[in-house]
Amino acid sequence: MSAADPLQAALALHQAGRLDEAIRAYRRLLPADRGGVQVNRLLGLAMFARGDGAAALRHLQAAAARAPRDAALLNDTGNVLRALARRPEALATFRRAIEAAPGLADARFNLADCLLELGRHAEALDAYDAIAALRLPGMDADFHNNRGAALAGLDRVEDALGAFRAALALDPAHPGAAANAGEMLQRLGRSRESVEALTAFVRQRGATPGLLLVLGQGLLNLDLPGPALEAFDAVLRGDAAHEQALQGRGAALTGLKRHEEALAVLDAAIRRNPSSRAALVLAGNAHAARKDIEAAAVAYSRAAAIPHGRRPDAALAMMAYGRLRACDWTALDATRARLRGGAAAGTDVLPPFEALCLFDDPALHRRAAERHIRDNHAGPRRALRPPRQAGRIRLGYVSGEFREHAVGHLIARLLELHDRDAFEVHAFSIGPATGDAVQGRIRAAVHAFHDCERLPEDAVLARADAAGLDIAVDLNGFTGGSRTALFAAGLAPVQVNFLGYPGTMGARFIDYAIADAVVVPPGAEADWTEAVVRLPHAALPTDDRRPVATEGLSRARFGLPEDAFVFCCFNNTHKILPEAFDAWMRILGAVPGSVLWLREENAPATRNLRAAAAARGVDPARLVFAGRVDFAEHLGRHALADLFLDTLPYNAHTTAADALGAGLPVLTRPGRAFAGRVAASLLQAAGLLGMVVDSAEAYEATAIALAADPARLGAIRAALAAALPSCPLFDTPRYARNIERAFREMRDRAAAGRPPEGFTVADLPGA
Structure with a gap:
């Protein structure tokens, strides 16, 4: 036999997966390997394949010391360093391999992936783009998926979505790209599209934990906590300690008003990872939902104290609001200064309602609202038929507060006074069916009362379509119980912000806002994305038959x-x-x-x-x-x-x-x-x-x-x-006639194909 025969025999063992035998054979050959390169490299690769990374690295580095310009050897060494989580050293080694052989595709792919793993997204993107410029082989679905991850890390969400879709075009069964594309759609506010795509993928290709997590989050965004809970539970059946699934389960349980169960799940997640900002914020939400404002403020405070990366969150603002509810003004000035600076720089989310409570700054209120909409409800509004040009205007009021609540008390009398010959009035209740006296008044006042609290978005939209709404009126805005996703999808061809939220929605899918010349003075329209409609007197409706009881009252x-x-x-x-x-x-x-x-x-x-x-x-x-x-x-x-x-x-x-x-x-x-x-x-x-x-x-x-x-x-x-x-x-009858004139003008403009435009309603005294 020739001198090469023992090496060929060892290689055959290696290629057959008989690693222990191959390693023993390579070791017997080491003394005869005078160059110290070939056998050390093969021995290192066999040890790496067996799972002994540290020993593998010693042999590969020994070989590389004798052949410092061997690009393939350097690439192998970098792979082992990367597997040992020694990524900075791996980066340097991949760079040496590329210097030795600029066209070595493997080294360039590994360099880009390693940068991505280190969170150095801009450098990773440059590395991926260099591969594309060189037209190197291997630009498969994984390449586009990883490039998309780099773009997502830079908040270039639209570009990232394009990269993930390129990956799916090459491999329609790529679960990572499908999940990532779904997440990007959600970050673009297109949760409905995300859920539809992910659901179809799961039906056709099967589910993975990553897919189910993104699907669950999309369902939460669509106010569907029940199906979301099923998705998260499916992940937890395979991994009971999965951190993101536990967080999702806690959020879904909170959405289902199962607050104690939610807190038990979230507390378990926090015990596993006390530095999880997401779990702490969700725990704060659950405490707030059960009206334990002190516990909520503590959870938000803990979350706000944990450093975070590029992706912003609202923990600091939620902490500040929670403290305000408790009249705890600890470090309030410093908190407001940080929130204002972060909101101006775009580095922190300032939730819209909290912005109203903390700052007297309508321009900041608009920025906060627009960011909230961009992050949560940026999908396209449905194409709907224009309103009817004649006949009764079909008007739909949407609220979670058709009950004993400030909004319920304010709106009930107006609903009773609407001209039934000119308006067909629908109430879409997205809150609880309480059966109290105010809800009873509202039910009796409208043409139809739609109980929608537990209906999914598509079912509510179907009811609005069946009602043939011309105008939909949002009585919640960004206040409790709101379902902004309904308006983002499009309940009616004309949509109005009224009563519940005293500020702009920052949403192009809301056409008009009801105001007056005091609350929105002439010249202040720049702080509103809606066309401002001014009523002749106060924009707030009241009840001319309010029951004021005085008998038996004393100081x-x-x-x-x-x-x-x-x-x-x-x-x-x-x-x-x-x-x-x-x-x-x-x-x-x-x-x-x-x-x-x-x-x-x-x-x-x-x-x-x-x-x-x-x-x-x-x-x-x-x-x-x-x-x-x-x-x-x-x-x-x-x-x-x-x-x-x-x-x-x-x-x-x-x-x-x-x-x-x-x-x-x-x-x-x-x-x-x-x-x-x-x-x-x-x-x-x-x-x-x-x-x-x-x-x-x-x-x-x-x-x-x-x-x-x-x-x-x-x-x-x-x-x-x-x-x-x-x-x-x-004078509620007078108010009713004036706001009806506003609705009629909105309808007429839309029916004529004209865009929303602000106007002032002339006074109409009397009923």
């Missing part, structure tokens, strides 16, 4: 001193920022014996407000907290107070209307944004513009002066009482 019953001056604010606690509270404490200090009557919303807020009063030198006993009573008594008890003090940047809205309707004057200072100008709008419609002041100093001085001048305050109360029967604020 003593509510813990108020009989002879003291009673300041009042029944706004939600998240509207009470330290600037307002500081002013209130100075006002109490200047009005001896006076008290401040506040809403008792939650125990932590009550405790913190009392502590804050004490810290400012005010006896906490001078804060009196109002518990829950029925609606009629709640309205009536306002008359026991002397003056309502408003908040900023988020004004009293329904609470101001309640106070004025009960004869209690409201003192307000308007801000720059819609949310901070509603009380001024209501006061103008009630004929009390003198209660609108233009500075913080005037606000405090006016409150103190009115407390010291009973005659002046009495005259204001008398003027309000005289105005109530006829003022525009509580």
Whole structure:
């Protein structure tokens, strides 16, 4: 036999997978391998194939030391370093291989993949693009999938989607590319398209954990927590500790209102990985859903404290809002400064509703809304027929609050007053079927009441199509219970933002916003993506038949001193920022014996407000907290107070209307944004513009002066009482005719093929 025969025999063992025998044969040949390259390389590769990476590396490096320009050998060495998670060394080795042989495709692919694994997405993309420029062989589905991952890491989502689709064109059964394409569609707000594509892939090709995770997230985005739970549970059946599946399961359970189960799952996920921002945010959401605001704030705070990469999240804003609800103002100025800077730079998400509560900045509110829409609801709106040019306008109001709720109370009377000859009115309820008195009024007032809380998106859209809606009105916006995905898909050819959310939706699929000249002054349209429609008086509807009960009400019953001056604010606690509270404490200090009557919303807020009063030198006993009573008594008890003090940047809205309707004057200072100008709008419609002041100093001085001048305050109360029967604020029939004129103009423009455009409705007194 020739001298090469023992090496050929060892190679044959190696190629047959008899690795232990091959390794022994290679070792016997090492002493005779005078160059120290060939046998060391083959021995290293055999050891690597057997799983002994450290030993393999020693032999490959020994060979490379003797042949430093052998590109294939360097590439093999880099692969072992990469498998041993020594990626920086692997990168350097792949670069040496490429220097030795620029056309070595394997080394270039390995370099690009290694950069991707290190999260160096820009460099990885350059490496993939260099491969494409050289037209090297091997640009298969995996290549395009990995290139897409680099683009996704750079937030070039559209380009990434194109790369993943290129991978699927080469290999339609590539599960990684299918999952990645689905994720990109979701990041583009096209969750419906993502779910449809992934569902079809699973039916045809079968499921993988990666596919199921993305499918589950898409189903959550479409407000389908039940099917999402099934997807996550399928992953967990194969891997009970899968972190992303546990997080998804917790989110799905929260969506199903199974909060205790959700928290158990999320707590388990957090115990496994205490640094998981996603799990902590989801736990905060679950705590908030079960109204444990302190626990929610703690979870959000823990999440916000963990450093994060390029992908932004809302943990900091959610922490700030959770603390506001508890009147915990810890580090609020620093948090607001960070949020404002991050939102301006595009490095942090600022959720739209939280933005309203934290900042009096309508331009920032628009940016926050637009980013939210871009991240969650950027899919194409369905093509729908134009509205009918004649006949009854089919109007669909959509809300999660058709019940005993501020929105329910405000909208019920308007629905009762709609002209049934001119309008066919539908209520699409995406909230609970409570059966309470307000929901009963609404059911009786409309042509059809559609219970849609548990219906999937497609079923709700089908109901809207069957109703033949001309106009759909979103009464939620970005407030609780909203289903913005319905409007993103297209419920009607004309879609309107009204009542529930005092700011722009930032969405091109919402055509109009209902406002007035106070809440959105002329010239402020640049802060709105909707065409602004101004009603002639306050944009907020009220109830001219509101039940105000006064019999049997007394100050003593509510813990108020009989002879003291009673300041009042029944706004939600998240509207009470330290600037307002500081002013209130100075006002109490200047009005001896006076008290401040506040809403008792939650125990932590009550405790913190009392502590804050004490810290400012005010006896906490001078804060009196109002518990829950029925609606009629709640309205009536306002008359026991002397003056309502408003908040900023988020004004009293329904609470101001309640106070004025009960004869209690409201003192307000308007801000720059819609949310901070509603009380001024209501006061103008009630004929009390003198209660609108233009500075913080005037606000405090006016409150103190009115407390010291009973005659002046009495005259204001008398003027309000005289105005109530006829003022525009509580002339609901007049309001109904005016908003109907707005709807008719919207319908007529769309029926004529004209785009949405802002306009002002001329007043139509009387019914």
